[in-house]
Amino acid sequence: QVQLVESGGGLVQSGGSLRLSCAASGRTDTTYALGWFRQAPGKDREFVAVLSWRSGGSTGYADAVKGRFTISGDSAKNTVYLEMNNLKPEDTALYYCVATSSPARPIYVEYEYRGQGTQVTVSS
Numbered sequence: 727q728v729q730l731v732e733s734g735g736g737l738v739q740s741g742g743s744l745r746l747s748c749a750a751s752g753r754t755d756t757t758y759a760l761g762w763f764r765q766a767p768g769k770d771r772e773f774v775a776v777l778s779w780r781s782g783g784s785t786g787y788a789d790a791v792k793g794r795f796t797i798s799g800d801s802a803k804n805t806v807y808l809e810m811n812n813l814k815p816e817d818t819a820l821y822y823c824v825a826t827s828s829p830a831r832p833i834y835v836e837y838e839y840r841g842q843g844t845q846v847t848v849s850s
Contacts, residue, residue: 728752728839730760730823735844738813743794746808746844748823756827760799760806762784763818763834764846773832777806786832791817813848820845 731762734746750757778784785797796809797822806823820846824837834840 728754728757728827730825730826730839730841732823732841732844734819735821735846737847737849739816740813740848740850742813742848743811744813744846746810746821746823746846748806748808749805750804750825754804754808755808758828759792759830760823760825761832761837762797762806762808762821763824763837764817764821765843766816766817766819769819771822771834773834776832777807781829788832810846813846815848815850818846818848 729751731749738744758780759776759778762774763771764774765771773788774791776786777797777799794812799806823841825836825839830836
């Protein structure tokens, strides 16, 4: 089992920045990749970004956040970060940290470990 705890959410003005953190604990030696999904009110949960621990640190991003968000990780701390710049009101959502023990598509249910989420609110 892997436990995930997110932090760093909050309220920010449009154009501002936030950095989310996700601390992993438990069987982190089995982790293949960590990533982020988000869910806005009334919308489906959507993929944001992923970082593969086992694939040379390769990353992937949703088109909506490319060029604005950066995912990174610190394997010594078992922590993954999501640096979010030039935030827009449409980025407002509950952001979930996820982890998988095997290669996965950007589909939420394929990540067997999930955090409780941290709220990001961007005001216009």
